[in-house]
Amino acid sequence: MTIEIKQHEAAKPIPLNETFEAVDWQEGQPLFAKRIKIFPKRVKGLFRTIKWWFLGVLLGIYYLLPWVRWDRGEFAPDQAVLFDIASRRFYFFDIEIWPQEIIYLVGILAGAAMGLFFVTSLIGRAWCAFGCPQTVWTDLFMFIERRIEGDRNQRIKLDKGSWTFKKIRKRVIKHALWLVVSAGTGGAWAFYFMDAPTLASGLMHLHAPTAAWITVGLLTAMTYVMAGFAREQVCTYMCPYSRFQSAMMDKETWMVSYKADRGEARGKHKRGTTWDNRGHCVDCTQCVAVCPMGIDIRNGMQMECINCGLCADACNNVMSRLDLPSGLIGYDSLSNVERRSRGEAEKPFTLLRVRTFMYLAALSIVASFLVSSFMLRKDVGLSVIRDRNPVFVMLSNGDIRDGYTVKILNKSRSQRTYQLEILGLSDPMLEETGHNTGFQPSLQLTVAPDEVEDFRIYVRQHNSDLHTTQTEVVFRLLDKNGDEAIREGTQFIGPEK
Ligand code: SF4
Numbered sequence: 001m002t003i004e005i006k007q008h009e010a011a012k013p014i015p016l017n018e019t020f021e022a023v024d025w026q027e028g029q030p031l032f033a034k035r036i037k038i039f040p041k042r043v044k045g046l047f048r049t050i051k052w053w054f055l056g057v058l059l060g061i062y063y064l065l066p067w068v069r070w071d072r073g074e075f076a077p078d079q080a081v082l083f084d085i086a087s088r089r090f091y092f093f094d095i096e097i098w099p100q101e102i103i104y105l106v107g108i109l110a111g112a113a114m115g116l117f118f119v120t121s122l123i124g125r126a127w128c129a130f131g132c133p134q135t136v137w138t139d140l141f142m143f144i145e146r147r148i149e150g151d152r153n154q155r156i157k158l159d160k161g162s163w164t165f166k167k168i169r170k171r172v173i174k175h176a177l178w179l180v181v182s183a184g185t186g187g188a189w190a191f192y193f194m195d196a197p198t199l200a201s202g203l204m205h206l207h208a209p210t211a212a213w214i215t216v217g218l219l220t221a222m223t224y225v226m227a228g229f230a231r232e233q234v235c236t237y238m239c240p241y242s243r244f245q246s247a248m249m250d251k252e253t254w255m256v257s258y259k260a261d262r263g264e265a266r267g268k269h270k271r272g273t274t275w276d277n278r279g280h281c282v283d284c285t286q287c288v289a290v291c292p293m294g295i296d297i298r299n300g301m302q303m304e305c306i307n308c309g310l311c312a313d314a315c316n317n318v319m320s321r322l323d324l325p326s327g328l329i330g331y332d333s334l335s336n337v338e339r340r341s342r343g344e345a346e347k348p349f350t351l352l353r354v355r356t357f358m359y360l361a362a363l364s365i366v367a368s369f370l371v372s373s374f375m376l377r378k379d380v381g382l383s384v385i386r387d388r389n390p391v392f393v394m395l396s397n398g399d400i401r402d403g404y405t406v407k408i409l410n411k412s413r414s415q416r417t418y419q420l421e422i423l424g425l426s427d428p429m430l431e432e433t434g435h436n437t438g439f440q441p442s443l444q445l446t447v448a449p450d451e452v453e454d455f456r457i458y459v460r461q462h463n464s465d466l467h468t469t470q471t472e473v474v475f476r477l478l479d480k481n482g483d484e485a486i487r488e489g490t491q492f493i494g495p496e497k
């Protein structure tokens with residue numbers, strides 16, 4: 001099946017295949033489309049309310065989170081969420097991620113991707129409509145624009161009008177407010193990487209680090225340009241996700257669509273006249289006027305549509321004024337469109353299908369891995385690197401000595417002393433170089449709180465007790481109670497046997 005979509009009024013329709021992928025560029029179709037200015041009209045309704053809620057909650061979290069304090073003890077930062085670049089840590093409330101544990105961040109990103117794929121396969125571009133930063137900030141900028149310059153018709157008039165004092169005043173106020181929001185956005189981003197109150201004071205008194213100024217400057221410029229000017233162009237031309245997310249959808253995915261079987265044949269309607277032999281669409285174009293992407297949903301599913309539902313709100317308001325049932329535009333699946341065209345009953349929304357089940361299964365696997373590895377997470381880390389040169393040394397008494405670098409990671413907030421011993425050799429003796437410890441069956445190694453420390457360790461073994469050239473051994477640390485804290489395998493190398 002082929003669905004016709006429009007890319008802009010200047011462009012010819014691009015055919016989509018059954019999974020909503022653009023089939024190909026067609027001869028004669030322009031490669032460049034000049035931007036058509038969009039002046040979305042204000043609308044009230046369910047989807048608009050949901051969008052306001054998402055905007056309020058998401059922006060609230062973004063701006064306020066760096067100011068939340070979290071007591072972690074004397075030597076740790078008290079910011080609840082902090083990417084501490086200087087000490088290479090990520091703090092999230094009680095969780096502290098070390099660079100060695102980057103796998104957790106990878107897991108969180110993989111889980112978020114799976115969650116996104118799952119939602120997209122269910123209800124299309126819900127992320128684009130409600131959660132994407134581009135949408136959220138564009139909505140905020142449009143709100144400011146509407147407060148200063150008025151609703152759609154006033155903005156169109158102002159835009160087309162000459163540069164009077166009134167126009168200049170409105171434009172200056174609008175851009176000044178946009179810049180304030182942009183600077184706040186850039187500042188808030190930098191607060192996630194440095195202690196927020198300290199950085200805020202540094203920025204106010206002009207003694208913040210250069211990196212902070214660059215970050216704030218870049219994010220300010222980016223927010224101003226993306227939300228103030230680029231807007232829907234980002235979703236249509238820049239965002240890679242908008243291009244490949246159709247691969248997650250199928251005929252059962254619910255997306256905002258126009259019920260052509262109910263709406264057509266469209267046309268103006270005079271109050272009091274019959275609705276027989278015509279559709280419910282009165283061709284008022286309110287659905288087009290409110291669309292932030294500037295498209296007409298009645299032309300079918302289109303690549304630009306972000307599924308925000310504002311056209312549904314506008315149409316529902318029209319339907320209510322005409323005493324007609326709502327839902328001429330609303331969430332619907334392609335398979336229901338086909339069923340209705342065949343005169344069959346609609347199928348209710350199905351949550352679990354092969355596709356959604358697969359995404360849910362992948363999400364569950366990633367989530368269980370994250371939860372279980374977090375529950376089993378230790379506050380000590382150990383890595384052992386065997387010396388490559390020399391591989392071993394034969395001592396004057398005939399014993400064999402291998403050298404190792406042992407790294408111990410103490411993730412706790414207190415100094416810890418661990419007992420290091422080695423398993424797999426019959427009578428191993430250990431020495432910490434440079435500390436005159438002499439060779440002992442085990443060593444006591446002390447590590448400062450929240451630190452990684454390197455120890456140079458020699459291991460000695462009687463040559464006669466070695467039965468192979470390469471013996472598998474295990475280094476293990478015992479805590480102060482004598483319980484095993486962690487272990488790491490390596491080899492003890494001796495002469496040819
Ligand atoms: S067509 Fe409707 S759902 Fe799609 S972007 Fe426009 S207003 Fe939003």
Ligand code: SF4
Nearest residue numbers: 281282284285287315
């Ligand atoms: S708002 Fe509804 S009635 Fe008006 S043009 Fe759009 S689909 Fe037709």
